[in-house]
Amino acid sequence: MDPAEFDAWYDQAYPRLVHQIHAMIGDREEAADCVQEAFVRAWSRRRDLSSDGGRDAWIRTTAYRLAVSRWRRMVRGRRDPDRALGLATHEGPPDETRVAVVTALRALPEAQRRAIVLHHLADLPVAEVAAETGVPVGTVKARLARGRTALATLLHEGAHHG
Amino acid sequence: MADLDPRERDVLDALDDLRQPDHVWPALDAASVRGLGDRRRRRRQAAAGGLVAVVAAAAVGSAVLLTGSDEAAPLPATSPSATATPSPSPSAAPSTPTPSPSESPTEAEPSETTTIADDIPLAVGYPDINEDGTEVVVERGPGEGVMVCDQRILTGGDAASVASVRFLGGEDFRSRTLMVFGDVAEAEAAMDWTARTVDACAGSPEGEAVTVLGAVEGADSLLWSKAYAMGEGGPAIATDLFRLVRVGNAVLLDTTGGEASGPATSKDDEQVTSTRNAVAPVVEAMAVYEEG
The missing domain is CATH 1.10.10.10 (Winged helix-like DNA-binding domain superfamily/Winged helix DNA-binding domain)
Incomplete structure (x- = not known):
């Protein structure tokens, strides 16, 4: 996957994947963080990613697992309910x-x-x-x-x- | 579709309405995401470079863990004295572990070493950087310990010297706390007290998710795990493994939290063997505390 291909995929898929993860976990900001982190990991492992429609599923599964892990850590009291990157998304x-x-x-x-x-x-x-x-x-x-x-x-x- | 229950029709309409995402602008643009991904890849490659040395050290340390550092040492979890067997429970917090002659009839001379060297490889095998970008560092002073049925224990507050390190990853959490006690008796008492506290927790309603493996890696070891489920009765989503290893007057607490793998049940469990290999170099370095 070259940079142009990744950028197009990210711009197009990010909103809908955040939307889906939000519906799964109920926290919009956390969903945005986790999807973004999943895209970071996807680029760092781009040679392993297939070029077909499985990419969205990979991001969705990774983001969901991240959200579950973060929730688990918060429950254990090991992590404040902050955002990993400390960056807010913009939404209406x-x-x-x-x-x-x-x-x-x-x-x-x-x-x-x-x-x-x-x-x-x-x-x-x-x-x-x-x-x-x-x-x-x-x-x-x-x-x-x-x-x-x-x-x-x-x-x-x-x-x-x- | 016309014969649908009206309430089910409402559900489908509501889900249909939810289907179209609001537009969300990412906090980072695509180029920044790629930049972070490139850094992640470089870190991973750098970490892989150091792995060979760690694996070699682990092979030696694993043998220490499985055979025990001192085969002649008394079994810490089974005190021979009935009077020395309190019954701790989560509601009646066990007192701070203190050595007593009846709990440790055979230990002899106090260890000469009650300090922790600066080069102790406590963080061996850990990544250099936490998920949030902060450095993974070994710190002096009491650690965060572990929660056993809502009671925080093993922070090292009563030890002569303590060092701890933790790694916070995206999908896992790891920590190690090395506690060096004034003498062997204190270290044994800490092991014994912890074993009874964990047993009491596992046998209580609050400890339903706790599985005690006990001294499966040798007389001077103690392992237990805790499972986490998504919602009441839901599927397991994570398993924490806790390991305590004593070498002489030093006790190491090693904790790992990862994805769900079910409760560990034996020393051959995958999570148990992988964490044993990972911590082996630390256990090997603890030989300086060996009695005699």
């Missing part, structure tokens, strides 16, 4: 509906949330979700069904309590 004010959906997503079990984000937000077919998360297709289908049902209840409750 949050949309209330989106905030409600992301909040509801956060209430789902992690496996269901990840399946829903990959399928409904990242537009991955069920088989690709299965490949990226390392579980059988049937398990992904079950997670999607249970996740949507739980999400319906959560959004319904939120609408009646809001």
Whole structure:
């Protein structure tokens, strides 16, 4: 991958990958940090990266693992909830509906949330979700069904309590 | 799609609405990201250059860990005296370890060495730089110790000399604390007290995620692990491994936190063997504290 190719990929993929990781972990700034760090690692290992559509999946998986690791360290009290690079992203004010959906997503079990984000937000077919998360297709289908049902209840409750 | 439950239709609409990302401007432009990636690559290549020497040293040190530094030493975790067996629990914080004649019937002369040399290779195998760009450095004075059922222990606050180092990586955390006690009895008492504290924690409701391996690497060792799960009953996302090694009047605490690999159950577990090899050069250097 040459610099021009990387730059084009970064500019185009960064917003959507931040969006997807944000939906998975519920923290926009942390998602932005982790995706950026994943791109740094991708460039440092560019010879290992394939040139097909697997690049986005690599960034998504790396960023998600980073987010989980950071969350884990914060839980242990070893790391203040600061940002690794200390740099803020620039974005507009949050949309209330989106905030409600992301909040509801956060209430789902992690496996269901990840399946829903990959399928409904990242537009991955069920088989690709299965490949990226390392579980059988049937398990992904079950997670999607249970996740949507739980999400319906959560959004319904939120609408009646809001 | 027309026969969908209205609430499920709402969910699909909400997810559809969420599908289009707001525009987010990256904090760094692509050229800066590449610059950071190039630096990361150079660091990795530099670290790989030093690996050969470390592996050679590890081969020697592993033997020390598995055979024990002193086969004649009494087993620290099984005190022969019933009166010397307190029952620590997380709610009743065990007192600071203090040596008693009944806990260490055979140790003899105090060690002559209670200081830590500047060239002790405590950080061997660690990267030079933390994830946040700060340097990995060996520091003097009490370390951060470890949490055992909400109790922080093994900071080295009662030792004659302490040095510690930690590495904070993107996906892992490692630390080592070398505690040199006034004599062998104190070091043995620290090992014994820690073993009982960890056992008590593992047997309590708070210690559900703690697995005690015990002295699987020799009489003067103690290993335990702790698993972390994403949410209650969720899948394991990380495993921490804790290792305590005594050589004479010195005790080394080695901790590693990495991705989920399930609880370590034996000395042949992959996480156990890899960390044993990594810490072996430090254990070898601790020979200066060996009794006799």
